[in-house]
Amino acid sequence: MENPEPEKTNPSLLRSPKFWLPIGILLLCLIVDQAIKIYVKTHYWPGQMVPLFGNWFNMYFIENNGMAFGIELGGRFGKFLLTGFRIAVSIFGAWYLWQNIRKFAHTGLLVSIAFILAGAIGNIIDSVFYGVLFKHRNFDYEGGWFEGRVVDMFYAPIIESRFPQWFPFWGGQEFTFFSPIWNFADACITIGVAIIIIGQHRFFTQDNKKESAGLPTDSSINTEEEIS
Numbered sequence: 736m737e738n739p740e741p742e743k744t745n746p747s748l749l750r751s752p753k754f755w756l757p758i759g760i761l762l763l764c765l766i767v768d769q770a771i772k773i774y775v776k777t778h779y780w781p782g783q784m785v786p787l788f789g790n791w792f793n794m795y796f797i798e799n800n801g802m803a804f805g806i807e808l809g810g811r812f813g814k815f816l817l818t819g820f821r822i823a824v825s826i827f828g829a830w831y832l833w834q835n836i837r838k839f840a841h842t843g844l845l846v847s848i849a850f851i852l853a854g855a856i857g858n859i860i861d862s863v864f865y866g867v868l869f870k871h872r873n874f875d876y877e878g879g880w881f882e883g884r885v886v887d888m889f890y891a892p893i894i895e896s897r898f899p900q901w902f903p904f905w906g907g908q909e910f911t912f913f914s915p916i917w918n919f920a921d922a923c924i925t926i927g928v929a930i931i932i933i934g935q936h937r938f939f940t941q942d943n944k945k946e947s948a949g950l951p952t953d954s955s956i957n958t959e960e961e962i963s
Contacts, residue, residue: 753839757832757849764853768919769860772886776869784890792891797916798884811882818862818881821855828852843930844938850927857920861885887916 748754779785779796786793800814832848862885866878878884894912898905931938 748837748839751839753842753845754836756842757836757845760846760849761832761853761856764850764919764923765857765860768853768857768923771888771919772857772861775888776865776872776886779888781875791893792889794888795890795916797887799887800884814862815881818859821859821862825852825855825859828855841934841938843934847927847930847934847938850923850930852927854920854922854924854927857923858885858918885918887918887921889918889922890916 775794775796779794781796781798784793784795800817828848829852832845832852835845835848862883863881865883865886866873866876867880867883869883870878873884876884891913892911895909897909898907900906
């Protein structure tokens, strides 16, 4: 029995928008994310806030050890655990993106994966490298490899008000929407997830999988039967 030949990448794939569009989005988002972070890291002091658009959108430089929007895991172990998890998810995300590119999956799905992957890698770069690359500016912490902090800078307190007295649990307390401080990478992840939620019925239907693979869909078969 002859051994099957190893599967090769379709040469036309490398010339297809299905390849270059998600890769281009991924690289562009990474460049923008790191450009913003490096600028903030080298031009602002931690805790410095500068209004950009009135009082509802500000540049507010902070650093954190944790997840998106400033959520943190406790201690040094939590930091290493989170960074390792990010790297594992990014490796899987890169593999998943490539598999869907090879299958000529729905463009919306490829774009959403590219956004999510770019956001994850963007924050990984901070966690892995910033503790060393910016050691001369990290006055408040000793950060080595894999011990950098994620740079956050966008603060958008669109609504600042107070819960009415009758409101359960928080009656009378002040609240701010949107209070977390985030970065461009967090925004990329949010956009990618939103695209998947909005387009999931188109991305994962059986007809779309057949169409992506170049097979006749059920709707096209029914249409041909009606015409004949």
